[in-house]
Amino acid sequence: MSDTYDSNSVEEAEIPETLTLPLDAWHRARGGRMVEFAGYWMPVQYEGIMGEHLWTRENAGLFDVSHMGQLVVSSEDEDQQDAITALEALMPADLSILKVGRQRYSLLLNETGGIIDDLMITRWPGGFFLIVNGATKWDDIGHLREFLPDDITLTHRDDFALLALQGPRAAEALASFGIAPAQPQIVPVDQLSFMQAGPYVWNGVELHISRSGYTGEDGYEIAVPAESAEALAEMLCTHPAVKPIGLGARDSLRMEAGLPLYGHDLNEEIDPISAGLAFAISKRRRAEGGFPGADRILTGLSQGTETVRVGLKLSGRQAAREGAEVYSGEDKVGVLTSGGFAPSLGCPIAMADVPAALGGPGTELFIDVRGKKLPATVAAMPFVPHRYFRKGAAK
């Protein structure tokens, strides 16, 4: 037998320099099965993807996402106006209204409106904190260095690890460990609202914690100095609700949450509107433009796009993977960008780009899997409802 149809990018691959991250030994000691991913050894699973996936949906999963790039962009002026101007020239977010401690999902765009990367951007007192994808971070750094003016400082914080604690018991677990706000105006971790962030202190170690993640569940991302990452991970796992979870379940969780993955559902050819990311184009930027590819993106917003990213539910148990062709009757209409078995739903799901006319929920399509046409129905995303924690009146 052999793996012939894998497409989930978590397989072993022959890449010359595979690097280790701060938690490498910890994962191995915990029984993590390590695979090469984005140039690093990363745990794909511990006990099994299915069980880890369901554990995260019901309890709290601890993910090591230290392969992702943590970047700081800042300017010398106190109100960061120069950094705002420079970053707004590269992405469609409205950074002028982003308050300190608030986070947004945004995109680095190329000249034609294609997506160079998707990212999280947080306003800090002294600049902006960006979390970018692991596989694209070196290109992102190159892009930012090329297009940011010389007086804007770009720092790659590779001295920090990044942990994601995700699931309905994440807040209860994180709040149990004496992690204190670093400043009087910062709220305790369990009072942070979705897409809010702040500085915290734990055992004298500085942590940057945001209430965010990429599983559809409530949860946190925690930036921790590399030398303290193992102690933090070890402590978090002493809570009965917390288990370490591998990248395999991270992929199935984000698929169920309808969240696109860069390099699969997103790439430099696809514009944000076709990809279903219109929400990432801020209101002021829609009116003013001024970001790369604005013509194409604003036209797509007002007139619709030729193709749309849809979710698909398959009726049997056989999964369809990335690259499988999508048919409407006899006509090939698209290709899967992601696909796999959805543990929470007990059926296979997928994402694909199809002509806009075929994008309505309930549309019946077929997916060619090894010459078999498997019936699939366009389904509203997320497949599993998001459970983000939103406070009525977050500061």
Added chain:
Amino acid sequence: MTRYFTKDHEWISVDGDVATVGITDFAQNALGDITFVEVPEAGKALGKGDTASVVDSVKAASDVYAPVSGEVTEGNAALEEAPELVNTSPESEGWLWRMSVADAGELADLMDEAAYAAYIAEL
């Protein structure tokens, strides 16, 4: 009954001129949670090395090859409802198909249990 193993992690148990085929415990462990198994139908002719079955795990679909030439006599119908049998009992209840053995000489190319154990120890 004699059991042989392939380098691709299939096992084949031969009883007279009928054989039962499955994937090894090592293989199911590497694949992880199995969510779907496509087994061949009775009557299908298989050449040695032909793709006979597909095992789908959460992360990937994998081909399973015929260890020898012959004709399928039965696919394991239990896997339709319970594909996880391949995880829980890979070398017994989780068998994939039964087949005739066209040329018993082909079995000589396969490993016995001790040789397979030594083979996977090197992987």
